[in-house]
Amino acid sequence: MPTTSEKTPGDTDERAHNAPDKGAFERDTRYITDRITADAAPGDPTGPRVGEMTWPVEAGRYRLVAARACPWAHRTVIVRRLLGLEDAISLGLAAPTHDVRSWNFGLDPGGTDPVLGIERLQQAYFARVPDYPRGITVPAIVDVPTGQVVTNDFAQITLDLGSEWREFHRDGAPDLYPEALRAEIDAVNREVYTEINNGVYRCGFAGDQESYDAAYERLWAALDRLEERLTDRRYLVGDTITEADVRLYPTLVRFDPVYHGHFKCNRSKLSEMPALWGYLRDLYQTPGFGDTTDVSQIKEHYYVVHHELNPRGIVPDGPDLAGLKTPHGRERLGGRPFGDGTPPGPVPAGERVTG
Amino acid sequence: MPTTSEKTPGDTDERAHNAPDKGAFERDTRYITDRITADAAPGDPTGPRVGEMTWPVEAGRYRLVAARACPWAHRTVIVRRLLGLEDAISLGLAAPTHDVRSWNFGLDPGGTDPVLGIERLQQAYFARVPDYPRGITVPAIVDVPTGQVVTNDFAQITLDLGSEWREFHRDGAPDLYPEALRAEIDAVNREVYTEINNGVYRCGFAGDQESYDAAYERLWAALDRLEERLTDRRYLVGDTITEADVRLYPTLVRFDPVYHGHFKCNRSKLSEMPALWGYLRDLYQTPGFGDTTDVSQIKEHYYVVHHELNPRGIVPDGPDLAGLKTPHGRERLGGRPFGDGTPPGPVPAGERVTG
Numbered sequence: 001m002p003t004t005s006e007k008t009p010g011d012t013d014e015r016a017h018n019a020p021d022k023g024a025f026e027r028d029t030r031y032i033t034d035r036i037t038a039d040a041a042p043g044d045p046t047g048p049r050v051g052e053m054t055w056p057v058e059a060g061r062y063r064l065v066a067a068r069a070c071p072w073a074h075r076t077v078i079v080r081r082l083l084g085l086e087d088a089i090s091l092g093l094a095a096p097t098h099d100v101r102s103w104n105f106g107l108d109p110g111g112t113d114p115v116l117g118i119e120r121l122q123q124a125y126f127a128r129v130p131d132y133p134r135g136i137t138v139p140a141i142v143d144v145p146t147g148q149v150v151t152n153d154f155a156q157i158t159l160d161l162g163s164e165w166r167e168f169h170r171d172g173a174p175d176l177y178p179e180a181l182r183a184e185i186d187a188v189n190r191e192v193y194t195e196i197n198n199g200v201y202r203c204g205f206a207g208d209q210e211s212y213d214a215a216y217e218r219l220w221a222a223l224d225r226l227e228e229r230l231t232d233r234r235y236l237v238g239d240t241i242t243e244a245d246v247r248l249y250p251t252l253v254r255f256d257p258v259y260h261g262h263f264k265c266n267r268s269k270l271s272e273m274p275a276l277w278g279y280l281r282d283l284y285q286t287p288g289f290g291d292t293t294d295v296s297q298i299k300e301h302y303y304v305v306h307h308e309l310n311p312r313g314i315v316p317d318g319p320d321l322a323g324l325k326t327p328h329g330r331e332r333l334g335g336r337p338f339g340d341g342t343p344p345g346p347v348p349a350g351e352r353v354t355g
Numbered sequence: 356m357p358t359t360s361e362k363t364p365g366d367t368d369e370r371a372h373n374a375p376d377k378g379a380f381e382r383d384t385r386y387i388t389d390r391i392t393a394d395a396a397p398g399d400p401t402g403p404r405v406g407e408m409t410w411p412v413e414a415g416r417y418r419l420v421a422a423r424a425c426p427w428a429h430r431t432v433i434v435r436r437l438l439g440l441e442d443a444i445s446l447g448l449a450a451p452t453h454d455v456r457s458w459n460f461g462l463d464p465g466g467t468d469p470v471l472g473i474e475r476l477q478q479a480y481f482a483r484v485p486d487y488p489r490g491i492t493v494p495a496i497v498d499v500p501t502g503q504v505v506t507n508d509f510a511q512i513t514l515d516l517g518s519e520w521r522e523f524h525r526d527g528a529p530d531l532y533p534e535a536l537r538a539e540i541d542a543v544n545r546e547v548y549t550e551i552n553n554g555v556y557r558c559g560f561a562g563d564q565e566s567y568d569a570a571y572e573r574l575w576a577a578l579d580r581l582e583e584r585l586t587d588r589r590y591l592v593g594d595t596i597t598e599a600d601v602r603l604y605p606t607l608v609r610f611d612p613v614y615h616g617h618f619k620c621n622r623s624k625l626s627e628m629p630a631l632w633g634y635l636r637d638l639y640q641t642p643g644f645g646d647t648t649d650v651s652q653i654k655e656h657y658y659v660v661h662h663e664l665n666p667r668g669i670v671p672d673g674p675d676l677a678g679l680k681t682p683h684g685r686e687r688l689g690g691r692p693f694g695d696g697t698p699p700g701p702v703p704a705g706e707r708v709t710g
Contacts, residue, residue, distance in 0.1 A: 266673035318621030
């Protein structure tokens with residue numbers, strides 16, 4: 001049963017939690033750490049208290065609530081699709097913008113999630129923990145019968161989808177976290193999380209120039225290391241797509257449209273980094289990645305929600321991202337995206353990205 | 356005596372005047388339109404009222420107050436240097452940031468302009484017009500004996516430096532507004548002013564999404580036209596540097612470091628437009644252009660002064676602009692920057708850009 005050293009939450013409500021007036025940005029890393037496991041007894045969850053309970057794997061019981069906008073949620077949407085878990089775990093999608101209290105289901109008819117019957121994700125958190133005091137984050141897995149949040153521990157969610165839900169994987173599903181590569185994947189994930197996934201937020205939410213300058217230096221040093229790593233290897237670890245690539249991609253695909261300008265991560269665009277740009281295009285063109293990416297919702301989320309960074313809420317019309325669809329030439333580095341497996345089939349009709 | 360169809364002011368105090376809460380940005384175009392002319396009688400200015408008076412050309416009498424940060428002032432600094440007027444008209448430089456009332460001389464010892472003896476440019480405006488009600492803008496030409504602003508009509512200032520001050524031009528000074536090309540220069544200037552110089556502000560200061568979207572479309576349509584125009588000609592008009600190039604350059608050199616992110620002019624970076632990027636590098640490497648460009652002060656100005664766009668006042672550390680110094684290959688298009696004239700010599704020691 002894999003665990004992770006990456007103890008982190010999802011995309012918290014940034015206006016409430018992530019935007020210090022001064023000094024460096026630090027992410028709130030407390031969250032609901034229950035797990036869904038293959039060996040848990042059927043029926044009610046067991047365990048001493050919230051955060052330490054286990055729930056049984058059961059097709060049709062849980063709903064993954066994500067948002068196209070959120071990079072932490074994006075990981076889970078990618079993995080669910082790569083593994084073919086669409087029929088086992090349904091997907092609810094929150095709207096790209098939210099207020100200080102909660103993500104909401106404004107994209108759904110009547111502004112209500114059709115399965116959970118709630119308007120605000122906060123309701124599922126409160127169903128689990130009355131007056132839940134922390135950020136209402138996506139991704140969250142919700143127990144449909146009770147409407148309660150089971151877990152919002154996104155780092156663990158993708159690992160458990162890979163290991164605990166094997167019974168429901170599609171034929172040809174890849175092993176995103178192969179035993180032999182776990183030590184290397186864990187090491188890469190630690191670096192990618194602290195320096196890249198969170199590094200862009202550290203730039204954007206820095207409360208003063210000194211903190212920003214330090215964050216910028218640290219981010220670009222890490223991007224330079226990644227650029228070098230990806231110059232002669234097609235994927236981050238091994239020669240197939242792994243959990244490591246899944247965790248890096250959501251940040252990279254948001255880089256030029258959001259982090260470059262909005263978070264002032266602007267030494268260059270990612271499109272000016274040959275290896276990273278080729279790697280991003282390669283993944284973007286791989287089923288599971290580009291077809292789960294909604295740039296419109298991504299831009300709307302950041303530019304509208306972060307009032308303290310962009311008071312007028314105007315969303316830039318650029319950049320032109322047509323380049324994402326151009327040939328990347330990364331095949332010459334060898335590797336096969338799905339190894340001995342196969343790519344996922346078409347995106348189910350109800351889940352297609354429109355933006 | 357050339358006049359101009361470009362009736363526009365300098366960089367007004369944007370917090371007071373340029374930042375509507377809603378709707379489209381419109382520049383305040385009222386200003387002090389006195390002129391300094393070669394045929395004016397020595398001594399006091401003559402004319403019926405402020406804005407319609409003429410002052411005599413007289414070496415050592417006037418001080419050009421500019422700011423490295425301001426694109427409208429940058430034009431005048433370039434032209435003064437190209438024409439070799441440094442000894443005839445001294446240069447005062449306001450600090451990159453200013454408050455709601457005025458540009459100030461915070462870069463000078465004691466925060467006081469050493470020639471005018473004032474701390475705030477507002478004092479020179481008030482000396483001319485008590486309680487002067489409009490924006491305190493640079494560039495402004497100040498009459499040193501009285502400390503009064505003569506003119507802040509930047510579009511006319513550069514033309515008059517070219518025509519009225521010929522007596523004091525250096526040997527080899529270029530003709531930036533040659534008779535035979537004036538109609539074409541005027542036409543290009545009109546387009547560059549409304550669509551580019553002001554077009555970037557229209558994007559940045561749009562008060563709502565609809566105004567921004569329209570401004571963005573209009574800006575990029577114009578940049579596409581310029582890209583095409585500059586593909587097979589080295590300069591905008593004729594085969595030497597003219598007033599038209601002087602007016603475009605300050606916007607282009609600010610594009611990637613400021614307008615791209617801060618004003619959301621982000622379809623692409625200018626460095627992704629081959630002709631414009633080559634043209635910008637060509638000018639940047641020409642005496643009078645790059646050597647009057649202070650990117651640090653430019654970035655500080657925009658990102659600190661526009662509190663309504665960037666509340667935390669954090670200045671991005673990017674982009675990397677090393678590319679400005681790379682070979683541009685534009686010589687193949689023919690043309691000579693200074694025609695039958697010569698480039699200006701080294702920048703006077705006290706006027707060197709440090710940022």
